[in-house]
Amino acid sequence: MRIETLVVHAGHAPDPATGAVSPPIHLSTNFAREADGSLPHGFLYGRSENPNRLALERGLAPLEGGAVALAFASGMAATTAVFQSLAPGDHVIAPNDAYYGTAKVLREVFRPWGLASSFVNMTDPAEIERALTPRTRLIWVETPSNPTLALTDIAAVARIGRASGALIACDNTWATPLLQRPLDLGADIVMHATTKYLAGHGDVTGGALVLREDGELAARLRLIQTVGGAVPSPFDCWMVHRGIRTLAYRMRGHCDNAERVAAFLATHRAVEVVHYPGLAGDPGHGVGNRQMTRFGGMVSVQIRGGAPAALAVVSRVRLFTRATSLGGPESLIEHRASVEGPGSRTPPGLLRLSVGLEHPDDLIEDLDQALAGPG
């Protein structure tokens, strides 16, 4: 089945007990045993399994072409589970422009715990090769990266991983399986902050891992999920699963609008650089054409005049909402360096736009008046 069909149907079926087409939400934390002690439906306790979580996981795996999916309480809980599956003394290579939460957890939680990490420019595979050590167990990829939309060649990194015995995990949050399928390109694990495009409405926090194989690694991650307990609630699972049903058509709208917004910004005299791999001059355009079907709904833009000029633009928007996060129907704008705080590597004049599903002309008019200044 094609992905447009999978997002609508995967993990969904009329409820056998009632015929309900939209699935019921099972809030119960415990499940009754038969007289002989057996569990007739296989469910025991809410932390270890739940019907809504199972349905979501069954819905997620085929979207990425994976054998198994695991749902978590947030994107960071899913990321943390991958690092927890490693042993003290192991080494991880991650991108130097990874989502700042990913870099922070590696530096501030896992280094004290004994997991070594190196941060490299992943747009250059030679840098990854140089960072390899005999204890490198994992190469963490994020493409497009947050917030500079740098693209990493997943197939090239997967070749390095295979040759060195390191696993490849790819944060596919920004691309979604509609635009990019890392497992097909050789990755072992896909991570999603389902908080973003998968749920799609800015009203639920969640995360997921999808694995190429249902083997030892999946069993270890399942253990961390169910014993560690960073599991999503039944309602959150229901919300994410419901959001996924419209993913294909939402992504078309996000891509159409972001392409228009990026093209407009690229010609504006107040703009220094637009980071959007869909633009022919973008450094990631070649890799993007090879591994993505389209370029997504996120656009970053550097404003001439640095942080003060960028903050002034943010203060003047009327339709864009000044807020963090991404992937919902409404367009958002954020000055990333302010959010990331001291130590941020993000250029001070960079604004990150989550381009929503409004009419693109309205978005462009709003940005045009905000860039023009007080007049």
Ligand SMILES: Cc1ncc(COP(=O)(O)O)c(C=O)c1O
């Ligand atoms: C690329 C990427 N990965 C991971 C995360 C973390 O997800 P969550 O906030 O659900 O923990 C985010 C959040 O913005 C993100 O943009």
